Amino acid sequence: MAAASKPLSLGRQRDETRVRTPLGDAWRQFRRNRLAVVGLCFIIFLVALAIGADFLQSIGFLDDPLYQHDAPGMTLAPPMTCTQDPRRMNPQWCFVFGTDDLRRDMMSRAIYGARVSLSVGFIGAAISMLIGVSYGMIAGYYGGAIDNLMMRFVDFLYAIPDLALFIVLQVFFKALAAERERVGPFAQVLVDIDRSMGGLFFLFIVLGLLSWIGVARLARGQTLSCKQKDFIEAARAIGARDRRIIFVHLLPNILGPLVVVGVQSIAGFIGVETTLSYLGIGVNPPTPSWGGMIATAQNNVFGAYPHLVLVPTVMLGLTVLSFYFLADGLRDALDPSLRDS
Amino acid sequence: MPEPMTQAPTAQKDAQGREVLLRVRGLKKYFPIMAGFILQRQVGSIKAVDGVSFDVYKGETLGLVGESGCGKSTTGRTVLQLYRPTAGSVEFEGVDLVKLKGEALRRMRRRMQMIFQDPYASLNPRMSVGRIIAEPLVVHGIGTPAERAERVQYLLERVGLNPYFVNRYPHEFSGGQRQRIGIARALALNPSLIVADEPISALDVSIQAQVVNLLQDLQQEFGLTYLFIAHDLSMVRHICDRVAVMYLGKIVELAPSDELYNNPLHPYTQALLSAVPVPDPALERKRQRIILKGDVPSPANPPVGCNFNTRCPVAVESCFRDEPVLKEVSPGHSVACHLVS
Numbered sequence: 183m184a185a186a187s188k189p190l191s192l193g194r195q196r197d198e199t200r201v202r203t204p205l206g207d208a209w210r211q212f213r214r215n216r217l218a219v220v221g222l223c224f225i226i227f228l229v230a231l232a233i234g235a236d237f238l239q240s241i242g243f244l245d246d247p248l249y250q251h252d253a254p255g256m257t258l259a260p261p262m263t264c265t266q267d268p269r270r271m272n273p274q275w276c277f278v279f280g281t282d283d284l285r286r287d288m289m290s291r292a293i294y295g296a297r298v299s300l301s302v303g304f305i306g307a308a309i310s311m312l313i314g315v316s317y318g319m320i321a322g323y324y325g326g327a328i329d330n331l332m333m334r335f336v337d338f339l340y341a342i343p344d345l346a347l348f349i350v351l352q353v354f355f356k357a358l359a360a361e362r363e364r365v366g367p368f369a370q371v372l373v374d375i376d377r378s379m380g381g382l383f384f385l386f387i388v389l390g391l392l393s394w395i396g397v398a399r400l401a402r403g404q405t406l407s408c409k410q411k412d413f414i415e416a417a418r419a420i421g422a423r424d425r426r427i428i429f430v431h432l433l434p435n436i437l438g439p440l441v442v443v444g445v446q447s448i449a450g451f452i453g454v455e456t457t458l459s460y461l462g463i464g465v466n467p468p469t470p471s472w473g474g475m476i477a478t479a480q481n482n483v484f485g486a487y488p489h490l491v492l493v494p495t496v497m498l499g500l501t502v503l504s505f506y507f508l509a510d511g512l513r514d515a516l517d518p519s520l521r522d523s
Numbered sequence: 524m525p526e527p528m529t530q531a532p533t534a535q536k537d538a539q540g541r542e543v544l545l546r547v548r549g550l551k552k553y554f555p556i557m558a559g560f561i562l563q564r565q566v567g568s569i570k571a572v573d574g575v576s577f578d579v580y581k582g583e584t585l586g587l588v589g590e591s592g593c594g595k596s597t598t599g600r601t602v603l604q605l606y607r608p609t610a611g612s613v614e615f616e617g618v619d620l621v622k623l624k625g626e627a628l629r630r631m632r633r634r635m636q637m638i639f640q641d642p643y644a645s646l647n648p649r650m651s652v653g654r655i656i657a658e659p660l661v662v663h664g665i666g667t668p669a670e671r672a673e674r675v676q677y678l679l680e681r682v683g684l685n686p687y688f689v690n691r692y693p694h695e696f697s698g699g700q701r702q703r704i705g706i707a708r709a710l711a712l713n714p715s716l717i718v719a720d721e722p723i724s725a726l727d728v729s730i731q732a733q734v735v736n737l738l739q740d741l742q743q744e745f746g747l748t749y750l751f752i753a754h755d756l757s758m759v760r761h762i763c764d765r766v767a768v769m770y771l772g773k774i775v776e777l778a779p780s781d782e783l784y785n786n787p788l789h790p791y792t793q794a795l796l797s798a799v800p801v802p803d804p805a806l807e808r809k810r811q812r813i814i815l816k817g818d819v820p821s822p823a824n825p826p827v828g829c830n831f832n833t834r835c836p837v838a839v840e841s842c843f844r845d846e847p848v849l850k851e852v853s854p855g856h857s858v859a860c861h862l863v864s
Contacts, residue, residue: 204649204692330563412645416708419603420659421632434649 211515218511221504228501232296245275245287247294247470258283261489280489282478288493291470295494298459298471299452299501302385306451309390311444314397319436321398322405323428333402336395344392348454351391352463355384380469385458389451400443404436411435438516442509449505456498472498543614544716544748545579545602550611552594552601556823569823571597573772574611576849579716584742584749586763586780588756588795592819594772595752596640599718602750603637604628615716633663636709640721642701646693652679652704653689659711678707682737699730703737710741718750723758735762756799760784765855768792771830772822774849778856788858790835791815829861837862 212218231238238244251265259265261280279288321332355376358365362373376383408414409432417427458464459473467474472494479490553568572594579585587595601608604620613620615635623631636659639645646655656678657671666674676686682703693701702722709717719738723731739762741747753759759766760780767777768791776789787793794813801807815834820826826833829842841861849859 203651412639412641413647415600415605416637416639416645416705417647417658418605419632419637420662420708420712421629422658422662423629426662430650431647435647 208515212511215507215511215514217507218514221507221511224500224504225508228296228504229300231293232300235290235293235297238293239290244293245290247286247290248468249286251275251281251285251287258285258487258490260487261288279493280487282475282490283481286470288475288489291475292472292493292497295470295472295475296497296501298380298382298465298469299455299498301382302389302455303448303452303505305386306389306393306455307444307448309386310393310397310447311440312394313390314394315401315433315440317394318398318401318403319405319428319432322402323409323424323432325406329402333399336398339392339395342392345454345457347392348388348458349461349463351388352384352458355388356463359384377466381464381466385455385464389454393447393451397440397443397447401436401440404439405432408432408435439513441516442513445505445509445512449502449509452498452502452505542581543578544581544616545750546612546614547578547602548576548612548614550575550598550601550613551609552597552606553609567823569821570772570825571822572601572608573822573825575769575772575774576611577767577774577777579748579750580764581715581748582742582746583764584751584762586759586766587750587752587769588754588759588766589769590754590795590819592822593769594822595769596720598769599637599720599750599752603632603635603718605637630663633659633712634714635716635718636712636714638702638705638709638717638719638722641725642698642705643693643725645705646701648693651690651692652696655693655704656707656711659708663712665712674711675707678710681710681741682707683733697730698726699734702726702730702734706734706737706741710745713745714747716748716750718752720752721754722751724753724755731758738762756796768795771819771825773830773859774857775831775860776856776858777849782853782856786856788852788856788863789831789860790837790862791831794836829859 235244239246251259259277259281261278262276263280264274264276275287277287277289279292281288282291317332317336321329358369359373359376359381362370365373372383414427414431417431422431455464455471456473456476459471460477461473462477464473465471475494476491479487479494550572551570551574552572553570555565556567556569557563558566575594575598577585587598589595597606600606602613602615602620604613604623608621611621615631618631620628620631650658653672653675656675660666660671660674665671672689675689679686679688684700684703684707688696693704696704702725706722722738723734726734735758738749742749749762751759751763763780765777765779766783767774768783768789769775770791776783776787776792778786783792784796787796790813794815797811797813801810813836815836817834820830820833826843828844829835829838829847832838832842835842839861845861847859847861849857851857852863
């Protein structure tokens with residue numbers, strides 16, 4: 183008798199304790215968007231390559247991106263050519279994607295270049311989210327005169343054309359780095375940090391300076407609308423402090439659209455980094471970066487050697503596209519109004 | 524009315540020896556109307572609550588009725604100091620809440636809680652039911668996590684929900700179930716006063732009775748005092764000991780339920796009650812509806828004299844000149860009307 187009723191009650195219990203978390207629902211929704219899943223996979227693949235680049239080099243899959251091969255009889259090699267490698271007692275080294283004008287392996291440079299692009303994308307987005315979300319939430323939550331003052335300042339910054347400011351500031355920082363011996367001790371420390379990061383440090387500062395304003399506006403708007411909801415009032419009626427209301431009640435409920443914009447902005451940052459490197463004011467020249475590689479291609483007859491421009495642009499295009507697909511999938515997944523529950 | 528047990532030394536008694544839990548005197552809440560772009564200035568104010576006075580006795584249910592926009596919800600929220608009043612005093616358990624702020628007010632919130640109208644908006648969608656109900660305990664640092672979990676289970680059971688539901692999220696529940704979660708949250712701290720802001724008007728009629736019965740059971744069990752805000756007059760008669768009728772930010776009539784329904788004295792109350800259908804065909808056929816003309820005047824610019832004079836069918840000259848005060852015409856029955864004395 184007990185055996186007969188047991189499976190039935192077990193089945194009911196499982197149903198009652200089955201939990202559908204908001205995050206689990208979002209993941210189920212996200213999986214339905216094929217392109218977003220493909221984008222996520224490509225990004226994970228690229229991040230793995232970029233992080234594991236040194237390991238891949240140690241097992242002989244990648245080359246040192248700075249090593250200039252001695253290729254007799256030609257200035258640069260097209261894809262799928264092989265040459266002698268004197269560093270390894272003359273076994274062959276094959277250039278899958280060819281070489282550039284200084285006879286450096288293109289595939290290695292493209293993958294090491296992903297390190298620059300991805301770190302600029304992720305850190306740039308992290309900086310802009312951190313500043314933008316806290317700025318926007320403070321303005322939106324406290325409201326009144328504080329909000330008015332803070333948002334007028336944002337309006338002022340919004341009027342500055344950002345790419346032009348990026349260029350001016352990068353030129354300024356490059357000049358600062360070139361004049362290291364003549365600047366003050368504080369600036370010298372900054373220049374040293376920047377050199378050790380291959381020119382990335384100043385790039386982060388420049389990008390972080392203006393990029394947060396869009397996020398701040400969005401965060402403020404979301405905070406304003408969420409603040410009106412009854413559960414915020416309920417939290418206050420319970421006796422919750424401001425800090426708890428902001429972090430436990432407001433933030434998780436406005437995070438969805440912010441994450442979408444954050445992921446989209448990663449693609450934007452990668453584009454800006456490529457632009458600046460292409461113009462020669464991005465990362466310092468020996469450090470491989472996609473924008474720098476495109477600039478190199480321009481200086482050569484790339485009609486004869488299309489791989490010079492194809493390799494970096496295809497990498498750039500796939501990466502940017504992946505981030506946009508990912509953002510698109512996240513928007514559907516994180517917006518509860520689009521979900522069937 | 525059940526005779527409440529006296530426990531607090533601060534307890535105040537009225538002339539009949541009943542213990543006053545909440546004493547509201549001259550409560551006003553004006554919302555400023557601002558104009559201007561950067562330099563904002565106040566151009567007027569919406570007089571949502573304009574001089575309201577009433578007592579709530581321990582263990583009773585005081586109904587607050589009136590049409591939309593008459594200030595009944597604002598009164599409830601101002602009593603709980605969710606809105607800070609413009610003027611007046613709110614004495615709760617002998618302490619004037621208006622004079623309290625910060626930590627002292629936060630500690631008083633343990634004793635008074637709120638149930639919200641919209642059960643879909645009053646629960647944080649990112650928190651599990653267990654966390655929602657335990658939140659008041661967490662906020663006030665009561666108990667260990669294990670004790671809180673036990674209390675949450677007890678409360679869930681008490682409001683008629685399965686204790687297995689602790690890990691579920693609000694979107695998995697129906698409106699009635701969500702309202703029960705909101706009630707459990709309000710009960711978590713063992714409050715003495717609960718302001719119920721139209722707790723049943725967002726629910727299906729079939730669910731309304733269940734929730735009302737639950738509220739009544741809980742009142743008996745925990746000795747709760749309710750300030751019950753509603754516009755469903757027959758429901759109010761069923762659950763309230765006394766009823767206050769509000770019009771345009773003021774109380775126009777205050778009386779024990781049966782007295783108010785059998786002998787309404789204020790023309791507005793008469794019009795309001797004439798709209799309630801009677802479940803008796805003979806009486807229903809004889810029922811004469813008093814149709815009020817026009818709309819409620821703007822609370823930003825209320826009429827001079829009695830604020831009901833624009834719609835009152837029996838207004839005389841003095842109604843347009845002097846403001847009537849709420850005065851007791853028979854024991855426990857107060858009216859604010861020049862024509863009643």
